Amino acid sequence: MKSSLNKRFFSVFFIAAVLPILCIQKTYAQNSVDWTAVHTKTMESIDALYSLNFDVAEKKCAETIALAPGDPRGHFFRAMIHYYRYTLITNSEADYHKFVAHSKRVAEVCDKILESRENDSKALFYKGGIIGYRGLIRFNKGDHSAAFWDGKEALSNLEDALELDPNNADIQMGFGLFNYLISQAPSSIKPMLKVVGLEGDKYKGLRQLENAAKNGVYCKNEAKRWLSTFYNWEELYNRSASMYKSILTEYPQNTWIRLGYINLLVNSLRNPDEVIEQTKEMEKISKHDFKKPLSRAYLLCGSAHYFRLEYENAIQWYNKCVTLNIDSSHVKNAYWNIGRTMEVMGNRKEGWNYYVKSEYDKKEYLKPLTDDDIVLIKFENLFRAGKYSSVTAMENEIKDRKWNDDDKGRALYSLGRSYYELGQFLQAERVFSQITSLKPNDNAWLPPYALYRLGIAYAANKKENSAYEVFTKALEYENYSSEEYLKKLIIKEQHKLKKKS
Numbered sequence: 001m002k003s004s005l006n007k008r009f010f011s012v013f014f015i016a017a018v019l020p021i022l023c024i025q026k027t028y029a030q031n032s033v034d035w036t037a038v039h040t041k042t043m044e045s046i047d048a049l050y051s052l053n054f055d056v057a058e059k060k061c062a063e064t065i066a067l068a069p070g071d072p073r074g075h076f077f078r079a080m081i082h083y084y085r086y087t088l089i090t091n092s093e094a095d096y097h098k099f100v101a102h103s104k105r106v107a108e109v110c111d112k113i114l115e116s117r118e119n120d121s122k123a124l125f126y127k128g129g130i131i132g133y134r135g136l137i138r139f140n141k142g143d144h145s146a147a148f149w150d151g152k153e154a155l156s157n158l159e160d161a162l163e164l165d166p167n168n169a170d171i172q173m174g175f176g177l178f179n180y181l182i183s184q185a186p187s188s189i190k191p192m193l194k195v196v197g198l199e200g201d202k203y204k205g206l207r208q209l210e211n212a213a214k215n216g217v218y219c220k221n222e223a224k225r226w227l228s229t230f231y232n233w234e235e236l237y238n239r240s241a242s243m244y245k246s247i248l249t250e251y252p253q254n255t256w257i258r259l260g261y262i263n264l265l266v267n268s269l270r271n272p273d274e275v276i277e278q279t280k281e282m283e284k285i286s287k288h289d290f291k292k293p294l295s296r297a298y299l300l301c302g303s304a305h306y307f308r309l310e311y312e313n314a315i316q317w318y319n320k321c322v323t324l325n326i327d328s329s330h331v332k333n334a335y336w337n338i339g340r341t342m343e344v345m346g347n348r349k350e351g352w353n354y355y356v357k358s359e360y361d362k363k364e365y366l367k368p369l370t371d372d373d374i375v376l377i378k379f380e381n382l383f384r385a386g387k388y389s390s391v392t393a394m395e396n397e398i399k400d401r402k403w404n405d406d407d408k409g410r411a412l413y414s415l416g417r418s419y420y421e422l423g424q425f426l427q428a429e430r431v432f433s434q435i436t437s438l439k440p441n442d443n444a445w446l447p448p449y450a451l452y453r454l455g456i457a458y459a460a461n462k463k464e465n466s467a468y469e470v471f472t473k474a475l476e477y478e479n480y481s482s483e484e485y486l487k488k489l490i491i492k493e494q495h496k497l498k499k500k501s
Contacts, residue, residue, distance in 0.1 A: 033068050042073045043218070049081065050221065050251045052290060057081050072109045072126035079103045083133060088256065089290075099133075106130045121161040125171070128157030144192075152196040170219040173212035173226075179205030180230055186484055202492075206230065213243070221247055228260065235489065237268045253285045259293040262300050270386035272304035279317075295326040299333055306337070307385035309378060311345050332358045343369050344377055376407050383414035391418035392427075405438040409446040412438075416450070420457055428457040445486075448477035452490055459497065468497050 045060035058081055064074030079102035086095035110127035113120050135150030158174050165171055182200025185193055193199075209230070212223035228243035244261035251257065258278060265275045279301040286294040302317035314337070321334040339354030348368055355365040369377075379398060382390045391414060398411045416431035435450035451474035458467035471490045477483075 035068075038064055038068045038071060038073065041067065042077065045074070045077045046218065049077065049084070051253050052255065054081050054085055070109060070112070072106055072113070072123060075102065075106045075109050076126050076129065079106055079130065079133070100137075103130045103133060119160075119164055121164040121171075124157045124161040124164075125174075128154040128161070131157065148192050148196050152198060155198065169212050169215035170217055172208040173216060173219040173223045176205045176208030176212060176223070177226060179208065181205075184233070184488060221250060225257065228264075232264055232268060234492065235268075237264065240264055241269060252281075255282055255286055255290045255293040258282050259297055262297050266300045266304055270384055272308050272385050275301055275304040291324060291326045295321050295324050295330045298324065299330055299337070302334070302337060304385070306341055307381040308387070309381060311341050314341050332360070336360055339365065344374055372401050372403060372407065375401065376403070376411055379411055380414050383418055388418040388421045391415060392422065404441075406440040406443045406446075409435050409438045409440050409443060409450070413446060413450060413453075416453055420453065420460070425457045425460045429454060429461070432457060444480035445482060448474045448480060448486060452486060455490070455493060459493065464497050464500060468494060
């Protein structure tokens with residue numbers, strides 16, 4: 001869990017040094033340069049990049065460089081093309097080395113500008129950006145100490161640029177990213193951040209990003225993209241969806257953005273109908289080079305049907321993932337999901353064959369599902385499908401089950417959340433309170449998460465003191481899955497309660 005959190009944090013942390021580079025339009029005193037054309041070509045390269053049309057983006061960058069070889073914009077976005085090709089598509093050494101070569105050229109162009117104009121905000125931004133990318137590459141290669149110092153140097157350049165132009169909404173986007181991401185850093189890396197002098201402010205960061213999304217020029221869509229992620233982390237799911245939809249309106253062919261939206265629909269908004277529509281839309285536009293997000297979308301679409309207990313449809317979508325055969329891990333997951341679906345349908349023998357194909361550890365499926373197991377699966381799936389009334393209608397049925405505290409706690413958790421989603425907050429309070437008295441063996445997350453949800457229900461019923469009390473109690477729990485994520489959510493809710501008092 002810590003490794004996953006660290007990787008996610010750094011993957012976005014160092015990009016934060018780069019994204020604001022889209023934002024500055026300040027010109028240089030080079031003779032016979034058509035700066036309007038430079039700006040236009042730069043925008044065209046950015047549009048092509050967001051559309052994942054790398055060949056067109058490469059052409060536009062070359063045209064920009066031909067117009068103004070001493071300007072960083074064309075050089076920077078050419079480097080960024082190879083960065084994204086490397087990280088999203090090929091993972092090849094050739095693209096990695098092209099990125100390194102082009103990034104070196106960006107730094108050289110920026111340094112030449114700063115030799116004569118040390119307060120040039122544009123050069124400061126591009127230099128900070130390329131250093132940020134270098135830091136990300138170093139982190140991925142295991143050189144964490146150097147990566148931290150790169151982050152500090154990148155931020156220093158951004159600070160200087162912002163001081164020169166403090167009211168530029170696009171410039172603020174970079175600081176919004178830094179402020180938010182640093183504030184959300186896992187505890188395991190906070191000591192190193194402190195050593196290099198990096199501190200963040202989550203709320204300030206969100207405000208800066210929101211300003212860029214509303215008033216920015218070059219960075220408007222990029223700010224929306226990061227807000228779509230951060231709103232999801234903050235459980236502001238509808239806001240996240242609005243950001244995704246806004247970007248897709250302008251760049252419908254961006255399959256990675258669409259995949260992010262589909263993932264939000266499945267795991268947060270619980271909207272299977274829209275999942276299916278978005279996956280069908282992705283099928284229309286996916287090119288050969290971008291089949292990996294489609295493969296993942298097939299898995300998510302299969303799960304959307306599975307959650308709705310539409311098992312035959314689920315198997316059809318999982319089989320699409322198998323047939324596409326783009327990512328071996330996706331195929332293995334598809335086989336496992338087909339096996340589990342068939343067993344839930346009552347066909348364990350056929351399900352076993354797919355379990356074997358999945359290459360999962362045999363102990364994961366050696367023991368057959370019991371009737372109680374299948375009821376619990378269906379119960380949780382109905383919640384995941386957003387069928388809240390169907391879940392609450394089954395409350396008496398689950399009371400009759402002789403479940404252990406783990407299974408009972410899981411069932412009650414879905415029940416309590418369903419009551420909350422239906423606006424029946426007193427019922428939610430009743431159910432979440434029951435979970436706090438259980439002693440699960442394999443699901444240590446249940447008590448603290450139940451207390452968090454209980455606090456949310458109390459707050460909805462305007463019982464602020466009770467809410468704050470159970471939030472504080474939830475913070476006492478340790479050593480459970482997604483611990484840091486939950487504690488950040490709790491601290492956010494306590495902050496909101498303090499503001500009301």
